[in-house]
């Protein structure tokens with residue numbers, strides 16, 4: 001099985017992915033890391049600044065395509081994968097289950113307060129517009145939705161396990 005975590009920046013995809021993968025004895029694949037490797041840049045900010053978002057999205061699609069045949073993994077996606085549905089189609093191939101980590105914008109603002117590694121979160125108003133644009137897509141593309149506000153990671157992981165293995 002493939003477990004695919006989607007959700008907005010700061011939803012906890014990486015944190016939850018790590019715990020879940022360890023518990024299920026699966027590997028964790030971080031799409032952002034693979035995109036970064038492909039880009040030959042040092043940071044995601046650098047890709048956006050020097051190559052542009054469009055290039056970032058192209059690399060993200062390539063990475064998605066290369067993950068078509070992986071199995072028994074947890075995949076932590078970048079928050080923007082829903083902008084190119086083809087990526088989720090690739091990832092879902094085989095037995096991919098998509099889990100949407102649903103988090104309120106207020107909670108995301110709190111969680112990302114001290115970070116600067118997200119080019120699309122530099123301007124909070126623009127980020128809110130993106131959030132509003134994408135929320136429907138996350139819901140539409142997911143097999144399961146897990147709310148994350150006011151829950152600790154262990155509880156969220158338990159909820160995911162229940163959903164998937166019931």
Ligand code: S3P
Nearest residue numbers: 008009010044078079080118119
């Ligand atoms: C993005 C989210 C980031 C990263 C890039 C673009 C987005 O990943 O892929 O900065 O468009 O929402 P996280 O969701 O892990 O922050």
